[in-house]
Amino acid sequence: MFRFENVSQSPLQGVTFEIKDQDKVILFGPSGAGKSTLLFLFNRLSDPEGGHIYYKDERIEKHDITSLRKNVGLVLQSPNLFPGTVLDNLKYGPALFDEWNENEARKLLDYVQLPISFLDREVDQLSGGEQQRVSLARTLANQPEMLLLDEPTSALDNRTAEEIEEVLERLIKEHQLTMLMVTHDMKQARRLGDRGLFISDGKLQEDGKIPEMLDQPDTEALYKFLEE
C-alpha cells in the first residue's frame, strides 16, 4: 500500500520500508526520534524533504490530497474533538465529501461501544475515554482503509486504555484495516501488532515481526530502548 524510499524529513534520515495491505505495524522508539513526523507523511500532513513516497504504486503527490486523507485516517493522542455534539463530530468528515447518511451514526457509535443516546451530548461533557472513542468513530466515519494511530491511549488511565485497545483490535479485524500505530507501551505493541518498526536517531534501526523483535533485538539501540 505504501512504499517509502530513502525518505528524509528532520529528524528522519533516509528511511526505507514498505507497508502492505492489512499490515498491523507498531512504530516505536525514543521521544524525538521522528515517529510523529513519519506518521504525518502518510496522509501528507507534511511532505518529505528528500526521497519518495509511493501510495498504491504511484507517487503520493499524484493522488488527490483530500481523498488520500479520507482513505488514510488519523487518530491523535488527544481526541481534539470539534465544539458541538457527538453527532456534529461524527458527520464532520463525510459531510466534507457530501457523503453523510444519518443511519451511519448508530453504526459508528456501535463500533466504539457507545450508546445511541450519546449522539446529542455536547463533547465537553464526555470523559477522556468517551472522547477518545468519539475521536476514533469520527475517523471511521470516513471509511478509511488505513488507520494511523499516534499513541491513542497514552493519555488515558489503564482500564480505559484497555477498553479502547479492545475496540481497536476488533475494528481493525472486522474492517480489515491496515494499521500503523505509535506506542510506548510494549505490552500493547505485542497485543495489537504483527510487525514492528523501531526508529532511533532518525533512522529505521529494525524492521521485523513483533514478538521476535522484542524478545531478541538485533541491534544495540533496540536492546537499550527495551531495557529503559
Place this chain on the structure above:
Amino acid sequence: MSPEISNQSLLFLIVFVVVPLTLSYFYQLGMSRDILWSSLRGTVQLFAIGYILTYLFDLPASFGIPLMVGIMLIIATFHARQKGKELPYVLPVVFFGLLIVEVSVLFMWLTFDMVQFRPSEVIPMSGMVIGNSMVAMGLSLERMKSEFKQNNGRLLAALSLGAKPKQASHLIVQKTLHAALIPNVDRIKTIGLVQLPGMMTGLILGGVDPVMAIKYQLVISLSIFSSVSISAMFVTIAMYRYFFNQNKQLVESAEEIESQS
C-alpha cells in the same frame, strides 16, 4: 461652564500627576520615572497635534484631508502590522484594509451629508475610525495567531479528515471575529448609560446643543462599529490562508508536535 480653560488652570493638572507619583513612591512601584515621562510626553504630543491641526484646518480641504488621512493610514498600518509581522503580506493587507474602511466610511458620510468635507470635521472623525480599525486589526491578528496555536490538534484533525484550509480554520475565523466584535457590541449597548462617549462630551463642553452632539456621536459610534467589523473580517479572511501551505498543510505543525512528544 466656560469653554475656555486658562493656562493657570491647566497648571493645576499637576495635582493629577502627583497622585500616582505619590502612590508609586510610597508603595515602591518603581514607576515614578514612567509616570513623569508619560505625562510630559502626552502633554507635548497633544499641544503639538493641536498646532498641527490648527495649521491643517487652514489648508484647502482637497489638500489637507488627503495629506493627514494618508499620514494616519501609514502610521496605523505600521502599528497594526507589529502584531503579525511574521506573517507574509501583512503590511499590504493591513494598509488596503484600512484604506477600504476609510474610503467607504468617508463615502457614506459625504454622500448622505452627515459630515462636511472640511478638515476640521473629516480629520478628527477619520482619526477615530482609523484608530479603532487599527486596534481591531492588531487584535484580530494576535487572536488569530493564538487560536491557531491553541487549536493545532483540532486543525490537524480537521485536515486529516479531508478538510480544506478554509473549512479547517472555520472555527478559528469564527472565534477571532467573535472576539473582535464583542467589545463593540457591548460598547454600543451601554452607550450613554455607563459613560458619555468622548466626542459627545467634547461637543457639549464646547457649547454645542446636546441633541446635535448626540447626532454626531451616533454618526461616529456607528461608523466605528461598522469599520471595526469590516477591519476584523478583512484581516482575518485575508490572513488565515498563510497559516497553511499550498499542499493544505499547517505550516510547521509536524515539527511542533514532534517537539512536544
